[in-house]
Every structure is written in structure tokens, then in C-alpha cells.
Amino acid sequence: MWKTRLAAIVLLVAGIGIGYFVYASEGALHGSRIVPGSATLNRFPFKLGLDLSGGAHLIYRADLASTTPSERKDSMDALRDVIERRVNLFGVAEPLVQIESGASDREGRLIVELPGVTDVNKAIQLIGETPTLEFMKEKSKEEIDAYQKAIEAFKKDQEAGKNPPITAELLAGPFEQTGLTGRYLKRATLEFDQTTREPIVSLEFNEEGAALFASITKENVGKTVAIYLDRNLGNFEPISAPVVREEILGGKAQITGKFTPEEAKGLVGRLNSGALPVDKMELLSTETIGATLGEKAAKDGVNAGMYGLAVVAIFLILWYRLPGLLAVIALGMYVVMMLALFKLIPVTLTAAGIAGFILSIGMAVDANILIFARMKEELATGKTVSDSIHEGFHRAWLSIRDSNISSIITAVILFWFGTSLIEGFALTFGIGVLVSMFTAITITRTFLFALGVQENTGVARFFFGSGILNSFLASRASKASEATEATRS
Amino acid sequence: MFIVKYRKIFFAISAVLVIVSIAMVFARGLNFGIDFKGGSLTEVSYKDIRPETSELQTAVAALSLGDVRIQPAGERDVIIRTKSLSNTGHSSLLTALSLDGKSLFEEKRFSSIGPVVGQELRSRAWVAILLVILGIVLFIAFAFRHVSEPVASWKYGTIIVIALLHDIIIPTGVVALLGKDVDTLFIIALLSIMGLSVHDSIVVFDRVRENLRLKKWREFSETVGKSLEQTFVRSINTSLTIILVLFALYFFGPASTKDFSLILLIGMFFGTYSSIFLGSPLLVTTKMLQDKKGK
Numbered sequence: 116m117w118k119t120r121l122a123a124i125v126l127l128v129a130g131i132g133i134g135y136f137v138y139a140s141e142g143a144l145h146g147s148r149i150v151p152g153s154a155t156l157n158r159f160p161f162k163l164g165l166d167l168s169g170g171a172h173l174i175y176r177a178d179l180a181s182t183t184p185s186e187r188k189d190s191m192d193a194l195r196d197v198i199e200r201r202v203n204l205f206g207v208a209e210p211l212v213q214i215e216s217g218a219s220d221r222e223g224r225l226i227v228e229l230p231g232v233t234d235v236n237k238a239i240q241l242i243g244e245t246p247t248l249e250f251m252k253e254k255s256k257e258e259i260d261a262y263q264k265a266i267e268a269f270k271k272d273q274e275a276g277k278n279p280p281i282t283a284e285l286l287a288g289p290f291e292q293t294g295l296t297g298r299y300l301k302r303a304t305l306e307f308d309q310t311t312r313e314p315i316v317s318l319e320f321n322e323e324g325a326a327l328f329a330s331i332t333k334e335n336v337g338k339t340v341a342i343y344l345d346r347n348l349g350n351f352e353p354i355s356a357p358v359v360r361e362e363i364l365g366g367k368a369q370i371t372g373k374f375t376p377e378e379a380k381g382l383v384g385r386l387n388s389g390a391l392p393v394d395k396m397e398l399l400s401t402e403t404i405g406a407t408l409g410e411k412a413a414k415d416g417v418n419a420g421m422y423g424l425a426v427v428a429i430f431l432i433l434w435y436r437l438p439g440l441l442a443v444i445a446l447g448m449y450v451v452m453m454l455a456l457f458k459l460i461p462v463t464l465t466a467a468g469i470a471g472f473i474l475s476i477g478m479a480v481d482a483n484i485l486i487f488a489r490m491k492e493e494l495a496t497g498k499t500v501s502d503s504i505h506e507g508f509h510r511a512w513l514s515i516r517d518s519n520i521s522s523i524i525t526a527v528i529l530f531w532f533g534t535s536l537i538e539g540f541a542l543t544f545g546i547g548v549l550v551s552m553f554t555a556i557t558i559t560r561t562f563l564f565a566l567g568v569q570e571n572t573g574v575a576r577f578f579f580g581s582g583i584l585n586s587f588l589a590s591r592a593s594k595a596s597e598a599t600e601a602t603r604s
Numbered sequence: 605m606f607i608v609k610y611r612k613i614f615f616a617i618s619a620v621l622v623i624v625s626i627a628m629v630f631a632r633g634l635n636f637g638i639d640f641k642g643g644s645l646t647e648v649s650y651k652d653i654r655p656e657t658s659e660l661q662t663a664v665a666a667l668s669l670g671d672v673r674i675q676p677a678g679e680r681d682v683i684i685r686t687k688s689l690s691n692t693g694h695s696s697l698l699t700a701l702s703l704d705g706k707s708l709f710e711e712k713r714f715s716s717i718g719p720v721v722g723q724e725l726r727s728r729a730w731v732a733i734l735l736v737i738l739g740i741v742l743f744i745a746f747a748f749r750h751v752s753e754p755v756a757s758w759k760y761g762t763i764i765v766i767a768l769l770h771d772i773i774i775p776t777g778v779v780a781l782l783g784k785d786v787d788t789l790f791i792i793a794l795l796s797i798m799g800l801s802v803h804d805s806i807v808v809f810d811r812v813r814e815n816l817r818l819k820k821w822r823e824f825s826e827t828v829g830k831s832l833e834q835t836f837v838r839s840i841n842t843s844l845t846i847i848l849v850l851f852a853l854y855f856f857g858p859a860s861t862k863d864f865s866l867i868l869l870i871g872m873f874f875g876t877y878s879s880i881f882l883g884s885p886l887l888v889t890t891k892m893l894q895d896k897k898g899k
Contacts, residue, residue, distance in 0.1 A: 166860065174721060235714060239691050400688070402715040408647075412858035423852035427845050434841065466858040467789060470865065473853050474796065477846030478803075484845070485807065488838040514810040517747050518803040524739040525799035528732055529792065540792050 123565035164465035169406030248297035251290035299324025303386035314379035325366025416469035468539030475547025482555035611885030625777020637787025642719030797871030804879035
């Protein structure tokens with residue numbers, strides 16, 4: 116008896132402790148009041164999803180067609196790093212850049228979340244600005260001649276006041292692709308020539324790039340290798356077109372051109388962030404939630420939770436009386452434990468997640484209802500209050516276990532189903548089912564036994580009875596049905 | 605138990621509801637949300653006066669975005685649905701909505717989902733639904749493996765799945781009737797209904813399982829009837845608590861989960877109905893069919 120009472124007190128104190136943790140660690144809850152420990156506990160805020168905090172959610176598709184399967188993971192990791200660097204330029208508090216597997220092997224997905232960013236156009240521009248760096252070699256003599264003729268004819272026509280068409284030949288230029296692009300760039304650095312003090316942009320390639328660069332320089336000794344930036348965006352002038360003097364091993368190159376130190380610095384920055392390790396990246400979907408809308412959703416979610424909790428509590432106490440009251444205490448502990456878990460894991464809360472949590476409040480009660488209904492039945496068969504409690508828990512356990520397993524199956528499949536919206540729901544719902552099994556069974560049982568109702572008096576029976584009508588009527592009804600049972604058999 | 609006795613009436617009610625729901629889906633079609641078919645949704649809130657919808661329509665029509673639906677919402681909000689928009693398309697839409705800067709507004713949300721993503725989500729939703737059903741059937745077959753007399757355990761599983769289909773077809777019909785969006789949240793609602801429906805059916809069948817073991821009653825139909833009698837208060841009470849929180853969610857919860865809670869409410873209601881008036885009576889019918897075959 117004293118053991119159970121001690122356990123009950125420990126559970127209560129733990130519950131209050133957890134409740135205090137939730138209260139103290141959430142600035143919005145205690146406001147400007149001074150709460151001891153809040154300074155250290157502030158490290159555990161609720162993590163709000165974009166639909167509650169406001170912000171932008173972008174999904175990009177990266178083309179991996181020209182990457183070998185073994186490199187794909189590395190490419191995606193590298194892409195994530197590049198995008199992360201760009202996103203960090205945006206000055207967002209906690210940006211999230213995350214890789215998700217694409218629809219096929221030939222593509223990867225990148226999810227970018229920018230809390231608090233509502234000017235999505237600016238964000239997309241910043242992320243999507245994909246400067247491409249290309250190293251191109253001279254075409255064959257005949258092709259260059261043809262190009263030169265074409266461009267002379269074009270200029271002549273233009274001078275003559277005609278509007279000549281831009282042919283594909285013109286666009287292609289005198290250079291052709293070597294396959295060496297920014298993808299193979301490890302890093303770019305800014306240096307200055309020791310003697311002339313002119314800025315130099317130093318490039319360092321990765322292993323593969325170094326090999327490519329070596330073979331390109333070897334094959335093109337004495338010829339021009341042109342370096343283009345943003346040719347895809349219409350920049351047809353090479354930023355530099357040095358003549359190769361000898362084969363370059365070691366994967367290092369330098370671009371010297373007529374640029375100012377500022378220009379060179381900008382170029383280095385762009386090369387570093389622009390060296391996308393994939394061929395192409397396109398925006399698949401955008402989602403932006405304004406801050407006011409998010410704030411209102413969060414507030415409404417909290418309100419719905421409180422009202423839901425209140426009606427369930429009233430219902431439980433009215434219908435199940437004393438056990439109902441204990442169930443409400445267990446439910447209260449369930450709520451603070453869930454909130455603490457949300458903070459500690461941490462679970463990103465979304466509107467769907469809150470809905471899942473609120474739904475789980477309704478379900479958490481189910482185990483108690485099963486147990487109490489069973490207890491009531493056992494009481495009606497004439498057992499003592501204490502025996503009825505034992506039997507109630509014992510017999511209800513199987514249905515509680517089986518029915519909760521089906522809920523957990525649902526939660527797991529939902530979690531796998533996967534978009535962030537659903538994950539939020541599945542996670543809160545799934546954790547809810549697990550935690551509620553503990554609170555509804557262990558905690559309620561400990562409390563019930565701690566009360567130590569031994570005597571089988573009418574008062575005890577009243578408190579343990581159920582229904583809005585009094586237990587007297589209920590027991591009479593059950594006796595009546597037993598009587599008909601007896602006559603039938 | 606009167607429910608077992610008059611089961612044909614309850615079967616008829618369920619059959620009619622399911623048939624009407626399916627007819628609704630075919631007659632009115634399902635309105636897929638943009639996350640399933642791709643497209644964009646822009647919601648803006650005007651600072652002062654909301655321009656007339658017709659005025660906005662002409663302004664947006666100039667952009668030739670194809671099919672555009674403009675729908676006023678709340679006091680000063682407007683929701684615009686178009687095909688999926690690029691960055692520039694989005695900017696020009698915003699300019700058009702401001703009537704070239706004359707009406708100021710705040711953009712509350714903007715989502716644009718490419719058709720590829722929508723297609724993927726849709727097929728994933730199907731797979732998820734099928735997986736949940738499969739997982740549940742397997743689990744029930746396992747949980748009821750010892751109950752082979754007088755009705756085989758797989759028949760319990762089948763009946764639970766029939767009840768489950770009943771519970772998700774009716775809300776789908778209501779959604780078709782009301783023209784609500786079929787989106788990711790709708791799928792979550794359906795999957796949750798499935799979980800709850802099975803949860804309910806298991807509680808009743810668990811009682812049948814226990815009572816069969818106790819061998820208190822001779823007749824199978826009587827055992828089922830008694831089990832139902834013993835559990836239906838619990839079924840109603842549990843559903844009631846869930847319905848209470850769903851009402852709270854519907855009336856006070858975030859706007860984005862309103863439809864979600866409505867679908868769940870409908871699903872819960874019919875789920876409770878089916879666990880009492882459909883599942884257990886079906887069990888009795890199964891047994892009778894079995895007996896007939898035996899003779």
C-alpha cells in the first residue's frame with residue numbers, strides 16, 4: 116500500500132516537474148514573469164513548422180543524368196552544401212536544406228525551408244542563380260573559319276542597316292565544350308600577382324577535374340582555352356581566354372584578366388557558390404505562408420487543444436466520477452509529457468501535427484474508458500471495488516494492446532508516406548499512442564491503488580460507479596438483465 | 605440483442621449509404637487539391653477594400669494564365685487558383701492583383717506545385733492506403749489466430765476490412781457532395797479513420813473472442829449479441845471523446861485543418877456506427893452462411 120502511495124507521489128511530482136519544464140522553457144507561456152531556470156531551459160523551445168511560423172518551403176529537382184550512380188550521393192551532398200552556403204547569405208535564423216530521394220535514380224530532390232522568409236521571389240532568385248563555369252577549347256580550323264565568316268557577314272549586314280538573324284552557328288561560337296565545368300571545381304581563391312599586383316583568380320579542381328584539365332591542356336598546347344561564365348544566361352564573351360603553354364598537372368589553374376580587385380573578388384565568390392555539382396537544378400514547387408497566417412494558425416491550434424481537453428475532462432468526470440478524475444490527472448500528465456517530448460526530441464510542430472496531437476488526446480482517453488467500463492461491469496457482478504479494479508485492468512489490456520497496435524501501424528505507414536506535412540501528423544499521433552498507453556494504464560492504475568479503497572461501502576461504489584444516472588439504477592438494471600438471463604437459461 | 609436480430613435493416617442502411625456515396629463520387633467527381641494535381645494557390649489579404657472579383661478577373665485575364673479561379677474568402681481575402689506558376693508568373697500575378705499598385709495587400713500564402721510532384725504524391729497516397737489495409741489485415745489474422753472456432757480468423761479480418769471500406773467510402777462521398785478538396789490532409793484523415801475504425805472493430809471482436817473462450821452462451825449469435833451489449837457503451841464513449849476534441853478542432857482550430865476535422869468527424873460517426881451495427885452482425889451472418897454450407 117505504502118509502496119503504491121509512494122509511487123503515486125513520485126509520479127505526481129515527476130508530472131509537475133515536467134509541467135514546470137514545459138512552462139519555464141517556453142517564453143510565450145510565462146511572458147515577463149520571472150521563472151527560475153528559464154534562462155537555461157530556453158534552449159528547448161517548441162520547433163514550429165513553416166505553416167505555423169511563416170516562411171518559404173521550396174522543392175528543387177537536381178538532374179543527375181550525367182553522374183554515375185556511385186557519385187550521386189556525393190553530388191547531392193555537395194549540392195546541399197552549396198545551397199546551404201547560398202541560403203546562409205540570406206540571414207535566416209534556422210534554414211533547412213535537406214536531401215530527399217527523387218522519383219528516379221537520375222534525379223535528386225532538395226528541400227529548402229526558410230522560416231520567416233516571405234519574399235519568396237528574392238529567395239528563389241538567390242538560390243536559383245546558378246552561374247555556370249565552362250572551360251571550352253578551340254574548334255577545328257574549318258569550323259573556326261566558318262564561324263569567322265559568319266560573324267563578318269553578320270556585322271556587315273548589321274552595318275548595312277539590316278536585321279540579320281542570329282544563326283545557331285553564331286551562337287555556338289568558335290569554341291566547343293570540353294566537359295570541364297564548375298562541377299569539377301573544388302574551390303576558387305583570390306590572389307595577387309607578386310610583381311604587377313594584378314588580381315589572379317586561382318582555381319583548384321577535384322581529382323576528376325584535374326585529370327580532365329590535364330588531358331585538355333595536353334591536347335591543346337599552343338591553342339586557346341576559353342573560360343566562360345554564365346554562357347547559359349546569355350553571356351557569350353569569355354571571362355578569360357588564355358593560351359595553353361604546356362600540359363598542366365595537379366589540377367590548378369589561374370585566370371588572369373583585366374578585372375579590378377572587386378570584380379575578381381565577386382568572381383571568386385560566385386565561382387565558389389556557383390560551382391554546382393549537378394548539371395541542372397529546377398524549382399518544382401513553392402509554398403509560402405505569411406507570418407500572420409502562421410501565427411493565427413498556431414494560436415488557433417493551442418486554443419482548440421485547450422477546449423478539447425476541457426470538454427473531455429468534463430465528460431470524464433461527469434461520467435466516470437472518481438476514476439474519471441484520476442483519468443483527467445493522467446491525461447494532464449499525458450499532455451505535459453507529450454509537450455516535453457516535442458521540445459526534447461524535437462518534433463517540428465505543424466498544423467497537421469497539432470491536429471494529430473489533439474486527436475491523440477481523444478484516443479488517450481480510450482484506454483481509460485475501456486478499463487473503467489470493464490471495472491464497472493465487474494462491480495455489477497458483485498465483486499469488491501478492489502477486485503473490480505484489478506480485473507478491469509487485467510481484462511481490458513488485450514483490447515488496448517491490439518487496438519493500439521493498429522493505430523501504430525497506421526502512424527508508421529503515414530510517416531513513411533512522407534511529405535513534411537504528413538510526417539508531422541504521423542509523428543505526434545504515433546508518439547501519442549505510445550505515451551498514452553503508459554499514462555492511461557500505469558499512471559491511472561497507480562493512482563487508483565494508491566487511493567486504497569478497501570471498504571466496499573455504498574459511497575465507494577458510488578464514486579466508482581459510472582453514468583450520469585447514479586450507480587444504483589445501473590446496478591438494478593444489470594441485476595434485472597441477469598434475472599432475465601437466468602430465466603432464459 | 606436487437607442489433608443482431610434486426611441486422612438486415614442495418615445492412616440495408618449501410619448499403620444505401622455506401623452506394624449513394626459511390627454514386628456521388630462518380631456523379632460529381634473528386635476535386636483534387638493542388639498538391640495532387642499540381643497548380644498554384646495564392647491568398648492575399650487586402651489592406652483596405654477588397655476589389656470586386658470581376659475587376660480582379662479582368663486584371664488577371666490579361667496575363668493569360670489559362671484557367672483561373674478567383675474566390676473571395678473571409679472579409680478582405682481573395683484566393684486565386686491557377687496552373688503552377690514560375691517566379692515571374694507569380695510576380696506578374698501579384699502586380700495584377702494589386703491592380704497595378706492601386707490596391708495594397710499582404711500576401712498570406714503562396715504555393716505552387718509542379719505536376720510531377722502532384723503525380724508522385726497521388727500514387728504515394730494510393731500505396732499508403734493499400735499498405736494500411738494490408739498491414740491491418742495481416743495484423744488481425746495474427747491477433748485472432750487462435751480464434752478459429754466457429755469462424756475462421758481471416759473472416760474476422762475480412763469483416764474488419766469491409767467495415768473499414770464502409771467508413772472511408774462514406775466520408776469520400778460527402779467530400780464529393782460538398783466539393784471539398786481532396787488533398788494530402790484528406791488522405792491523412794482517411795488513414796486516421798481507418799486506424800480508428802479498426803481500433804473500434806477490434807475492441808468488439810476482442811470481446812467476442814473472450815466470450816467464445818468462456819463459453820457462456822451456446823448460440824454464436826447470442827455470444828456476439830452479448831459481446832456487443834458489453835462493449836457498445838465503451839464504443840460510444842470513446843467515439844464521443846474523440847468527437848468532442850474534433851469539434852474543438854473544427855470550431856477553434858487552425859483554418860487549414862477545418863476540412864480535415866470535418867472529414868474525421870464524419871468518419872468517426874460512421875466508424876462508430878459500423879463497429880456496432882455492421883461488423884458484429886456481419887459476423888453472425890458469416891456464421892449462418894457457413895452453417896448452411898455445412899448442411
